[in-house]
Amino acid sequence: MAESFLTEVVEPVAPTPPVARDVAPVLAVEGVTKRFPGVVALDDVSVEFYPGEVHAVVGENGAGKSTLMKVLAGAYRPDSGTIRLDGAPVVFNHPSEAQAAGISIIYQEFNLLPERTVMENIFLGREPHRFGVIDYGRLEEDTLAVLKRLEAEALISPTALLGGLSVAQQQVVEIAKALSYDAKVLIMDEPTAALAQQEVAVLTALVRRLQARGIAIIFISHRLVEVFELAQRVTVLKDGQKVATAPTKDVTMSKIVEMMVGRVLSDYFPERARPEDIGAMALRLSGAGNAALRDIDLELRAGEIVGVAGLQGSGRTALAQAIFGVQPFQSGAMEIHGRAELFRTPAQAIRNRFGYVTEDRKYEGLTLKQPINDNIMLTLRSLRAKLSRAFRNGTRADRDLAVELAQRVDVRAPGMDREVQFLSGGNQQKVVLAKWLATDARVLIFDEPTRGIDVEAKASIHERIRELARAGAAVLMISSELPEVIGMSDRIVVMWDGTIVGELPAGAGEADIMHLATGFAESSRNEEKSV
Amino acid sequence: MTAISPPAAQPSAVGRARQWLRDRNVPPVYGILVIIFIVAILLDAFFGIDDELFILNQTILTNILVRSVALGIVAVGQTFVMVGASIDLSVAYLISVTAVGASYLMAGDPNRVWWTVLVLFVVGIVVGLINGTLITRLRINSLIATLGVGLILRGLLNATFENFAGSVPASFQTFAYGTIGPLPISVLVLFLVVLAGWFVLRRMRYGSHLYAVGGSEEVARLSGLRTERVLTMAHVICSVTAVLTGLFVVSRLRAGAPWVGTDGLYDLESIAATVIGGTALSGGKGGVWGTLAGVLIFSILDTMFNQIGIDAYMKQILRGAIIILAVGFYTFRSKAEQG
Numbered sequence: 001m002a003e004s005f006l007t008e009v010v011e012p013v014a015p016t017p018p019v020a021r022d023v024a025p026v027l028a029v030e031g032v033t034k035r036f037p038g039v040v041a042l043d044d045v046s047v048e049f050y051p052g053e054v055h056a057v058v059g060e061n062g063a064g065k066s067t068l069m070k071v072l073a074g075a076y077r078p079d080s081g082t083i084r085l086d087g088a089p090v091v092f093n094h095p096s097e098a099q100a101a102g103i104s105i106i107y108q109e110f111n112l113l114p115e116r117t118v119m120e121n122i123f124l125g126r127e128p129h130r131f132g133v134i135d136y137g138r139l140e141e142d143t144l145a146v147l148k149r150l151e152a153e154a155l156i157s158p159t160a161l162l163g164g165l166s167v168a169q170q171q172v173v174e175i176a177k178a179l180s181y182d183a184k185v186l187i188m189d190e191p192t193a194a195l196a197q198q199e200v201a202v203l204t205a206l207v208r209r210l211q212a213r214g215i216a217i218i219f220i221s222h223r224l225v226e227v228f229e230l231a232q233r234v235t236v237l238k239d240g241q242k243v244a245t246a247p248t249k250d251v252t253m254s255k256i257v258e259m260m261v262g263r264v265l266s267d268y269f270p271e272r273a274r275p276e277d278i279g280a281m282a283l284r285l286s287g288a289g290n291a292a293l294r295d296i297d298l299e300l301r302a303g304e305i306v307g308v309a310g311l312q313g314s315g316r317t318a319l320a321q322a323i324f325g326v327q328p329f330q331s332g333a334m335e336i337h338g339r340a341e342l343f344r345t346p347a348q349a350i351r352n353r354f355g356y357v358t359e360d361r362k363y364e365g366l367t368l369k370q371p372i373n374d375n376i377m378l379t380l381r382s383l384r385a386k387l388s389r390a391f392r393n394g395t396r397a398d399r400d401l402a403v404e405l406a407q408r409v410d411v412r413a414p415g416m417d418r419e420v421q422f423l424s425g426g427n428q429q430k431v432v433l434a435k436w437l438a439t440d441a442r443v444l445i446f447d448e449p450t451r452g453i454d455v456e457a458k459a460s461i462h463e464r465i466r467e468l469a470r471a472g473a474a475v476l477m478i479s480s481e482l483p484e485v486i487g488m489s490d491r492i493v494v495m496w497d498g499t500i501v502g503e504l505p506a507g508a509g510e511a512d513i514m515h516l517a518t519g520f521a522e523s524s525r526n527e528e529k530s531v
Numbered sequence: 532m533t534a535i536s537p538p539a540a541q542p543s544a545v546g547r548a549r550q551w552l553r554d555r556n557v558p559p560v561y562g563i564l565v566i567i568f569i570v571a572i573l574l575d576a577f578f579g580i581d582d583e584l585f586i587l588n589q590t591i592l593t594n595i596l597v598r599s600v601a602l603g604i605v606a607v608g609q610t611f612v613m614v615g616a617s618i619d620l621s622v623a624y625l626i627s628v629t630a631v632g633a634s635y636l637m638a639g640d641p642n643r644v645w646w647t648v649l650v651l652f653v654v655g656i657v658v659g660l661i662n663g664t665l666i667t668r669l670r671i672n673s674l675i676a677t678l679g680v681g682l683i684l685r686g687l688l689n690a691t692f693e694n695f696a697g698s699v700p701a702s703f704q705t706f707a708y709g710t711i712g713p714l715p716i717s718v719l720v721l722f723l724v725v726l727a728g729w730f731v732l733r734r735m736r737y738g739s740h741l742y743a744v745g746g747s748e749e750v751a752r753l754s755g756l757r758t759e760r761v762l763t764m765a766h767v768i769c770s771v772t773a774v775l776t777g778l779f780v781v782s783r784l785r786a787g788a789p790w791v792g793t794d795g796l797y798d799l800e801s802i803a804a805t806v807i808g809g810t811a812l813s814g815g816k817g818g819v820w821g822t823l824a825g826v827l828i829f830s831i832l833d834t835m836f837n838q839i840g841i842d843a844y845m846k847q848i849l850r851g852a853i854i855i856l857a858v859g860f861y862t863f864r865s866k867a868e869q870g
Contacts, residue, residue, distance in 0.1 A: 096753055096754070100755070111747075113743055113746040113747060113815065115742070115815050115816040116743070116746065120739055120742075124740075124743050124750075124751070124754040124756070125756045132735050132736050134734060
């Protein structure tokens, strides 16, 4: 299927893309390295991008895709290496410089003003004018002209208020804005993530039109199926390094998956649960769904850790939020400890002894400007009557409990009155953990428990999570890091496109997980059906 | 919804009227203005202290408009600042400075009017530049920066003047009391200021850029705008309108005293009128026509309260309630729009 698609796309534009190439690359990255504290995000990466070609950049979370895009778009400056535009080396200090030079980037979060019209958005800062008075007639004409180049003039009115448009239409406006800068290179970060199926078709058509105009298109995607539909060339990144660049017609999806994974498992993880440790059913979902999720079937027992793998946007966090009552399920059934129950608010979940360690501890998990003990006691204090743990603020019992919990999770700080904002990431996470210990949570959901935490503290967090399970808690652990999911979990469920696409036993391989997580398994299943 | 509805189902008259207003970007605050006007007439008819309805009395109607001038002019400036997602608390103090400065410098001499006015506008521009610089370059929160500047102005003024100082010449009082036919000059000035404000915001590049900066500074910056300059300019415009209001106030009072600006509550009321008019505190939306309606609402209320003899404290309570209601209404509406 990908084959036929490819010939159809490529024929009029670039007859023989890979072999005998007489076209010079419009944009070239040579030996680019970018370091952040504690991590090399890009390690000596070299890639060339050609006009009229769609070039996909794929890789696991944290492989360096976003960093590469930001370097190209002028948001980051590389520590070393060269970027060449039309052969000449360029240095961008600001995204607007890259844009002026012809490199536009479209982020997942659009850079548009919802309260302004389409034309005001597209030509912001470049409005046609006479003595400072905007020539609205020309502004509308110019906008229409840009939209026409995208064959989107029937889809979008220049005078429409941007906020009233659908996500797909707003994306077209973003693309039109990029085009109005005479972009030679257009970078799209996960352009299809927020789109419905038929909207993806519109985008696909749009991309082909841009391609036919000789624009180089770089797109990041987690969806390999789309990569093979849209791109003529694919670059695989892993741990900040380039694994390979290849024409899509010369590689298979499973080959790409293989290149994306295959890291050595060197970290130490605590021992897994033995069969006798696993107890009663703590949580059961059957056919549960909401706007972001569908047909979720999941069982979680006391004493076990179930890992949730999946790429960004696969519904991992939505699942945690649905269980915890942040964005409740709207269909299907949920059972806790054998009785039907559906949380409508987080307070309800907490009362039922659920705990949720969020992905973003700084904004959702902690009050950064308050001391350790207040953070630990936060939830317990607000819901103490409901949780029937008798104690009073400011009493000795209150302080003792906070100290005890802090010791239990091994928070390292000069004192309990230390403001949480001054702690390291690892210690902050331990404070969040202690907060849920205070409420005596029996079902715990972790979303990226070790993101941004150094290796030593990571091991300590892993140990704490396992201890909780050993003490009889049921743990659901979401993580982008496959080694963590594999190392920690007693079972692994893999999510894709808002649902659970498979379950794997403890110790499953990275490749197996990635096959499920990229939707590759789904698409091949569909193909089998159609054959 | 309207697009799919079959042609047979004609929208109701109300629906069509609403669409007509929306197509012309009439701020919803005009609905509130009309309602309050009607309520005022009814209250006046039943509880008014004299037999005549204020709506039929040209003096009272003119009075409503004249009452709006001082607040209206500075509220236009405040609207600029707030569209840019900033705020200016120094206006009341700057009005005092202008009023006192004008009467002191003019000292009753008609020959000194023009250069005094010039000097005061320069003072306004400088204050605006200071406000803008503090906020955009030093990144001081606008509330604190302008409050600080305002307090400094007050200190300077109180250190120099204790009471009414000097006076403006009779010729200068034409600004406040002169008329062209039936129309007071001051009302004409207010109207011209609003018109100019509308033109700059809605027809000029500068206005478009200011909305962008207020809507999202990041988006504006990524589009290559010099956001610091845009916002500083808004503060300069605001300070200039404060000076103009100060000139009107002193022209009315004949002499300025250090408390005329703060007693007039021009800082908080200009913000309130702007917010009632539909300009969001978070910036990026709204406009001067809405603000004008907000100011008129205040004037109508004041006039009506006088007509039916409500005491001053009750007046303040009702004003406060109306501000809360109006803003609550906008929040409710924008939530409903988001679905």
